[in-house]
Amino acid sequence: MSSQRLLGLNGDEAAAYAIKQVNPDVVAAYPITPQTIIVERFSEYVADGLVDTEFVAVESEHSAMSCCIGAAAAGARAFTATAANGLALMWEMLYIAASLRLPIVMAVANRALSAPINIHNDHSDSMGARDSGWIQIYCENSQEVYDACIEAWRIGEHLDVQLPVMVCLDGFTLSHTMENVLTLSDEAVRDFIGERPYIKVQGHLGEAEFRLDPEKPLTMGPLDLYDFYFEHKMHQVEAMRRALKAIPEIDEEYREVSGRSYRLLHPYMMEDAEVALIGLGSTMGTVRHVVDRLRKRGVKAGMVKMRVFRPFPTEELQELLKDVEVVGVLDKAMSFGAPGGPLYEELRAVFYDADERPLIVDYVYGLGGRDTPPNLIEEAYEGLLEVKRRGEAVEKVRFLGVRW
């Protein structure tokens, strides 16, 4: 393990600092609250000559992602950061980045989508992008943001994966809150991420690395109709499957360097848990605190933090939750008109065929940054215990902390 330095960084600064150490070729970004600190800090690193990166201050998020795509296609390591409406403006290009198999890394400081305009945290932005083909990592604290912004390159660039990676951090709760962050040396980061590898493809003049190279020309982004498009989509299906395997492997390597390891899921007190909450992001810190409180009172409560939402760790979840009696899902996003929030729906789908399965209820919470204090989480656990007593969930989708 290499020596590390303790820095006081908020989530945005942790992302910027990690990216400084990664020293990518191109950063193209546009300001939007609560992501702005990332591009501000990074601009300072550029201005002070601390990175060799070409910083492109684009005129929109659509161009930010387009620029990253052009750069990554040309063989560069490319990074951007955004939030909410900015992510929405990139929508078209998110799919194109993933489908062109370009391992771009993007930090998303999660923020509620308009309207009404709101700058605070929920997951409506990145949840809306869940079908775009990006790997999604959700962070609980600044340390995780820092670590994910380093690991993301290895994950996305893994030759079995070749997909872009979204590192999600809760707006303000993480982006603007200073925490202690253990940081690796620049050298350790450089050694860990190494050089970007390229897959080999058939170019016009024979085998070529998948990048725009005048000596080995190839065509990227052609018109692809009903005779081949579906097969190309299958490659993406397969790449996500492989990412499930690659992420823990890379994480293990990262543990050797940093002493920190994250894997796909973070269970807490799950060995004998009868009721459990599962969710994403910073709220899970509060949930852990509540679990401790409940355990002191003799309640067999547990929790699972999902670090990786895409690819969805189906088997791991089945194994982890099969013996739990009641699982509550914390959804910080709502799919209007759907049976429930996105995580709830997927979790239920995972257990549909299982012989052993928990009762599952949904708690949609925190929309637009609505505060989620420990008491509210405790209320959710009370609800799970009530379901356990009754042996059935009458009300399957609940909205937590709303005047309704």
Place this chain on the structure above:
Amino acid sequence: MSTAITLKEMVKKPDLLASGHRLCAGCAEPIIARLVLKASRGAIIATTATGCLEVATTIFPYSAWRIPWIHTAFENAAATASGIEAAWRAMRRKGRGPLARYETLDIVAFAGDGGTYDIGLQALSGALERGHDFTYVLLDNEAYMNTGIQRSGGTPYCAWTTTSPAGTVIPGKREWKKPIDEIVIAHEIPYTATVSPAYPLDLMQKARAAFETEGPAFIHAISPCCRGWRFPPNKTIEVARLAVETCFFPLYECRVEDGRPIYKLSPPSLAIAKRPERKKPVEDYLKIQGRFRHLFRPERRGDLIERIQRWVDRRWEMLLEKAGL
């Protein structure tokens, strides 16, 4: 000044856009694209906005591009090119990867009028303002031809399209063609030029000048579309020439030096400036295109033809003034 290039030299260069693509017979776009690519200095990377040129040259698993080429989306050719250019700069600086080898790299973005005047204007403006070293080629066929002839900001006044149909009340498009070159030149980029495939040497010389320009260069090519403009496919060059001879689409260059735009008419238009009697009436240009047929049949709309002539005259005079003629 740019390196002089000759036809003799150019015909020896291989076509970088291969034949066998599926663009329509009579389409001007591959003619223009081939000529532009011939003028490249060596290493070249192209990006193309969604449109006819893109879909008809790259139907997977085939590709007509003999150079590294990428298409990402419709409105972002300039932003995609920005990324390629930024990658090249970073890799030069770091000495990393194949692009680090090239001291000069011709990065070219092709886009249609829809992808430039309309949906792509923001990305274009951003890339010009940031000063990326690339060449943007506007293939102006004056409507959304890939989706089937819908009006764009580049469609001229009175032209019939499927969304500006010539009806019994409204005679085609009601708005004038957006002055895209002035908009581009207002960004104070170092090089802007208009070209017509009827003048291939002029086109290639300007493309070479664009490639040699450090910073953004903009080439505006008139690209007659026999399907959308309604003329026979063997008349493409004739129409492209008449656009210039009537001064509907004059040929010129504009270099910004010390913050001042220096306009220079190109030989075909300069000849008209020197001998104004050579300027053909715009009617000659309009009447050979079916998209203006309603100006002549069932009855001649002299009022509208005259209005178009006045627009052409005014813009031509303004250009002469700018060129100090």
